């Protein structure tokens with residue numbers, strides 16, 4: 346691995362993965378490709394560019410001219426795909442971009458990997474493709490049963506990966522992880538959305554009774570899982586990434602209230618906008634990845650505390666987003682009728 350193409354590098358996990366790799370591999374250069382949608386930020390990549398081993402290319406993964414141009418001109422030998430429309434709630438309002446990026450974009454990348462003889466590709470997917478867990482945890486053999494346009498589009502991308510490997514022996518591996526948290530996460534996702542609102546003394550909207558269970562993973566554990574699967578996993582295989590971080594949304598919210606010293610009254614229980622499509626529980630069995638030598642490192646409470654501290658210390662970063670018109674319009678459109686005067 347000498348020259349890595351990381352797509353979605355201006356987003357949350359993609360940028361953290363670039364940091365992870367640049368720190369551990371002084372001989373590796375990263376080409377970052379990102380369409381800079383509402384979720385991508387130039388400011389998120391400032392420290393990456395300062396290393397001198399990261400070069401940014403603006404563009405969409407479904408644009409074959411751009412993708413082939415970067416791969417061939419930069420002699421890319423490895424591709425890691427993070428680029429995606431990634432927010433469930435937005436997919437319920439308008440799913441078209443999800444299909445374009447999460448399905449067609451993945452296909453374009455696979456074609457480019459094959460055409461340019463790229464040595465290895467890793468496609469980053471999600472546990473949400475499995476739908477809702479009942480008693481047991483998701484293994485890689487759990488049937489795909491997505492329940493939202495977002496998770497269905499990710500499942501569509503995974504199927505393109507599977508078919509490409511079987512039909513053309515494309516050297517590609519999939520990872521599927523649970524809900525991530527950590528620095529640089531766009532403040533529409535539960536943890537940063539709640540932290541940033543609580544810092545501004547605004548109430549936080551909790552869907553239903555808050556009993557939905559999510560399997561939380563600190564972003565650096567996700568990055569190390571992806572990297573381990575890339576270096577040590579087999580092409581054509583799927584590896585779940587998880588650290589046994591199951592927790593209800595209510596429990597997580599209470600922890601955030603404690604960490605920020607806010608009262609329980611700051612929770613506003615609202616009707617669940619996702620209705621029947623809201624998965625009750627996610628639970629990941631990561632033993633397959635562990636069987637090839639990977640282990641999560643981070644302890645949940647400490648990682649959550651560090652994340653809260655990051656948002657306290659980096660208000661310029663997130664306030665530049667929350668003060669934007671498009672951010673305010675989304676929050677108003679999605680939560681307006683539930684939050685009323687607490688918006």
Ligand SMILES: NC(=O)c1ccc[n+]([C@@H]2O[C@H](COP(=O)([O-])OP(=O)(O)OC[C@H]3O[C@@H](n4cnc5c(N)ncnc54)[C@H](O)[C@@H]3O)[C@@H](O)[C@H]2O)c1
Pocket residue numbers: 352353354355356357358359378379380381382383384385386404405406407426427428429430431432445446450469470471472499521522523524525526530531
């Ligand atoms: N956030 C989570 O909890 C989580 C959990 C498991 C898996 N994942 C997966 O990890 C990946 C990254 O998630 P994230 O939370 O960092 O998302 P994010 O929304 O923070 O970042 C996505 C990035 O992709 C870019 N992008 C969107 N469409 C693009 C396109 N067509 N071409 C090029 N770039 C495009 C955006 O500009 C943004 O920078 C996604 O594939 C997601 O499905 C996320």
